[in-house]
Amino acid sequence: MSSKNVFYGINAFTNEKLEGEFINASEEEINKVVEEATKAFDIYRKKDKSSIANFLDQIGEEILNLGDALLERCHLETALPFGRLQGERGRTVNQLKLFAAVVREGSWVDARIDTAIPDRTPVPKPDIRHMLLPLGPVAVFGASNFPLAFSVAGGDTASALAAGCPVVFKGHPAHPGTSEMVFKAIKEAAIKSGMPKGVFSLIHSNSNKQGELLVKHPQIKAVGFTGSFRGGKALFDYANSRLEPIPVFAEMGSTNPVFILPQVLKEKGEQIAVGLAGSITLGVGQFCTNPGLSFVENSEATNVFYKKLGESIAEVSSGNMLTSGISKAYNEGLNRISSLKDVVELAKGKENEIANRATPKVFKTTISGLIENESLAEENFGPSSVLVEASSKNEIIKAAKDLEGHLTATIFGTDEDFKNYQELFDILEKKVGRIIINGYPTGVEVCHSMVHGGPYPATTAPQSTSVGTNAIKRFVRPVCFQDYPDGLLPDALKAKNKLNIWRLVNGNLEK
Structure with a gap:
């Protein structure tokens, strides 16, 4: 057996080989x-x-x-x-x-x-x-x-x-x-x-x-x-x-945009900041639903929100990522974002000396900065996020219209905000698979009504x-049976509903 066909599990804490050989399938x-x-x-x-x-x-x-x-x-x-x-x-x-x-x-x-x-x-x-x-x-x-x-x-x-x-x-x-x-x-x-x-x-x-x-x-x-x-x-x-x-x-994957509307930012900005920091860094940012992009409209409440978010991020230590390759890609992503024009570092977590380190970071830019640097809307898998500051409601709406497909979108707002930003809901219905109101996108409930998907490039379907x-x-795939004798039909379609399932019979749902 050629050595190049053999690989090993790797200890994510030390990057050393674990017990057991695994062979690349021929x-x-x-x-x-x-x-x-x-x-x-x-x-x-x-x-x-x-x-x-x-x-x-x-x-x-x-x-x-x-x-x-x-x-x-x-x-x-x-x-x-x-x-x-x-x-x-x-x-x-x-x-x-x-x-x-x-x-x-x-x-x-x-x-x-x-x-x-x-x-x-x-x-x-x-x-x-x-x-x-x-x-x-x-x-x-x-x-x-x-x-x-x-x-x-x-x-x-x-x-x-x-x-x-x-x-x-x-x-x-x-x-x-x-x-x-x-x-x-x-x-x-x-x-x-x-x-x-x-x-x-x-x-x-x-x-x-x-x-x-x-x-x-x-x-x-x-x-x-x-x-x-x-x-x-x-x-x-x-x-x-x-x-x-x-x-x-x-x-x-997805950057799962978050929209924090003006009135709720004024009333609950600090509370939202704490929760957002937790969602950004949850699982060392290694969920496909971590919020990677957030939009706020500039106001007196904005700086209070930034300050609290920075304090919350600063309390989070570097985490161990899944693999050295993922860690390397994340840190290269941080360097790329840092080098972009009109992008500033808003907050940084505590540095730890660990094998596959990922230190939380939050960056800030403007709507024009996002337009100039389209890559900011792409996922940097790990505990980083970008805040985008808008000068008006029109800029927020324009940014939403320019989004590609995502798994989720989140809107924080009051009843007044929702009334003023009704157009935003209509836009996001066309952009994502799941819309969250006054919550955080991390955490995907496994149930009958869940949708974990969305338009391209979040998914291919x-x-x-x-x-x-x-x-x-x-x-x-759907299959149609025309003029079949009852004995040849699958049990689900026989005249007698012996499977006791719901069926649409001549337009009426019945058992």
């Missing part, structure tokens, strides 16, 4: 696991809803059975604290249970039935029935910043499996040991649940080549990704260069979400 190995997934699809997609739901529940149980050993390895590979990892493990298991409940209930298949009218004139109406069916094997890519909830058994995996699609997972090289442990848990769950071989596979890689091979494989039918714009756009381009293009559901139960619909 093209032959990738072909093999995709072929196994393709064979598994023919069996798995026919599994009844209880079997798939039980499989998802069992994955959660097997993850819990790993105990603290999983958290200990994950802590070393990511520098994330135990408390955070315990919470993330709980979220991962709860996501699996939530999708299991959706599958078990069954109405997500969107069954629609229009019965025949043979004596309709001038043309008889045929019997037409519709439901959602799984696409096929799905390639999923793990995220660096959520080594459990957006990784091997994370939301993309859970939603794809729930839809009836086998998954070939490309592990993130920042936490290969964690990935391997969770993979073994899924494998054990598959055996206990009687699932076909190939329903879930893991390939390791610390290069981009394996990802390209996976996405370009003709039997892969969709891609799920959470990560950088550069990575997501590359996968999107690979998928669209295929003879048969396939959908890519890539969540590629603005009609979808990667969090919440609607994520299941990324990995399916």
Whole structure:
């Protein structure tokens, strides 16, 4: 085995190798696991809803059975604290249970039935029935910043499996040991649940080549990704260069603009400043929803807000980032921002001498500075943010209109502010996937109504979400059955509703 094909997990606190060797998957190995997934699809997609739901529940149980050993390895590979990892493990298991409940209930298949009218004139109406069916094997890519909830058994995996699609997972090289442990848990769950071989596979890689091979494989039918714009756009381009293009559901980051309107700034500026500092630096700024861009209108209250924000940031110490590469990119981003014209440093956190250091920083510019330096609107992954000072309401509205797509936007205001800035709401509905009022964007609730997505360049698929139960619909397609004998129809569409699901029958929703 060539040494260049082997890589190791790295201790995020010391940058030293951890125990265990991981091998870059060869093209032959990738072909093999995709072929196994393709064979598994023919069996798995026919599994009844209880079997798939039980499989998802069992994955959660097997993850819990790993105990603290999983958290200990994950802590070393990511520098994330135990408390955070315990919470993330709980979220991962709860996501699996939530999708299991959706599958078990069954109405997500969107069954629609229009019965025949043979004596309709001038043309008889045929019997037409519709439901959602799984696409096929799905390639999923793990995220660096959520080594459990957006990784091997994370939301993309859970939603794809729930839809009836086998998954070939490309592990993130920042936490290969964690990935391997969770993979073994899924494998054990598959055996206990009687699932076909190939329903879930893991390939390791610390290069981009394996990802390209996976996405370009003709039997892969969709891609799920959470990560950088550069990575997501590359996968999107690979998928669209295929003879048969396939959908890519890539969540590629965001600066999550915040608008702090004049009256609320006057009444609660200091309170908002404290909360904003916490949101900027939460998790060492390594969430895709950390606020990277905030807009304020210049007034007497502005300086009070700046002062409190600076004091709050100054109390936060440097944090350990996930990897040395992420730390390097963050600090290069700080240097780039500092060098820009009309940009000044407003606040800085405490320096610590740690391996993969990220020191919080907040910069300030004007609307004209933002226009001149368009890169300020781009994500600098880590605990930094840019405040943009406007001279008028018109400048705020113009800045909102100029925004690209983002995952979230936040508006702080009073009832008076909301009345005066009604146009802002209309603009942001076209720019983001989630709008928050008088709150902070960090923290994504996993529930039926959540949308974690947004227009390009935040994602490649603005009609979808990667969090919440609607994520299941990324990995399916509608199929119509016309004039089928009842015995040939899928159970969801048979005359007798033995699955007891909600169905749209001749335009009426009923069970």
